[in-house]
Amino acid sequence: MAKETGRKLIAQNKKARHDYHLLTTYECGLVLTGTEVKSLRQGRASLVDGFVQIDGHEAWLHNVHIPEYSQGTWTNHTARRKRKLLMHRMEIDKLESKAQESGHTIVPLALYFKDGRAKVEIALAKGKKEYDKRQTLREKQDRRESDRAIASARRRQRARAA
Structure with a gap:
């Protein structure tokens, strides 16, 4: 079976581009369960209320809705659980210091598959x-x-x- 290449967009947060001035963007990996990946492969997700919070030197993605997988069994995931982001320590520390400034937040912009791996694009943003x-x-x-x-x-x- 041939390996996937390129970027396949799953969900985009257009509202974030309207509501915030985007300062810097980062590409992060996600820690997902099997049913979450299968649900994403069906192209189902919503980033509308999503945000990133840094807790104990780890970045967490909150309020992103990945619906339950239709063929999932008892192993199915909850739709709005918090998910860990995979980033370098220096990036997390830089984001944490900038996000603590007043008016700054970290928002997800896009959720996509890149070369077969689920990625999320996040941005340090300042409210408009x-x-x-x-x-x-x-x-x-x-x-x-x-x-x-x-x-x-x-x-x-x-x-x-x-």
Whole structure:
């Protein structure tokens, strides 16, 4: 059987990119049970309420919902248990010191398989104010409108040339 290669996205936390300024991102492994991996392979997970907490020099992922595996038996996992993240000690220490600053938190951004192993992308983030969120939406909308205008101008130009 051929080994998986590449990155297969399972879940993404788009709300985190909207609600926070992302300062630094990290890729971490996860300690999972067999039924959790099987459930993830079916593409089922939610990162919406997830957060990372550092406890006793270990990083833990809280509130990430991985539903129970449908063919699981008594060995099935609980959907919202805390899961240990696999990171280097220096990364954990750096994250811990930065996360203790006021207004900083650690949020999961994406859950995916990379070369057959489950990974989570986390970010050190600082919460946005309401006006920052509106400004971000406005910039995104302006960018979209300008791209549309450029595309339509190019279409008109091609139509004239043809």
